[in-house]
Amino acid sequence: MLAEHYEQIEAIVMNLAMAALFVLMFFAVHDVLKKNDVPALGRAVAYLVLFLGAAGFIAKGIIQLFWQSSGIGS
Template sequence: MLNEYYEQIEAIILNLALAGLFVLMGFAIHDVLKKNDVPMFGRAIAYLVLFLGAAGFIAKGLIQVFWQSSGVTG
């Protein structure tokens, strides 16, 4: 049974690991910005860049799902 779902399990674990890494990067960025007393505008830019990186991975996943459901292989 595990062999049948190996690819799905692998994809889920990869997505969870990437989400965890983005959370840890957020904590690290928050800590560095807090310790260095960065102004609010700088913090907003740093968080925006982190969010856009995460959004890129989400967009890639959604595009992949839509392409696979329509029969496009990649």
Template sequence: MLSEYYEQIEAVVLNLSLTALFLLMAYAVHDVLKKNDVPMAGRLVVYLVLFLGAAGFLAKGFIQVFWQSSGVG
């Protein structure tokens, strides 16, 4: 049974791992910004960049699913 769903399990684990990685990066960045007393404008820029990186991975995933469902890739 495991061999039937191997690719699906691999995709789910990869997505969960990337989510955990982005959450850990956000926590580390938050901790560094808090300890160094960074102004609010700087924090917003850093969080925006981190969010855009995560949004890029989400967009890639949606595009990949869309292309595979339409038979392009």
């Protein structure tokens, strides 16, 4: 059974690992911004950049899902 679902398990673990890395990056950025007393605009820009990076991975996953369902990325 494991050999049959190896790719699916690998994809799920990879997505969970990426989500965990983005959460850890958020905590690291939050800690640095808090300790250095960064103004609100600087915090907003830092969080926006972090969010856009995560959104890029989410968009890649959605595009890949659509392509594979239509037979393009097989």
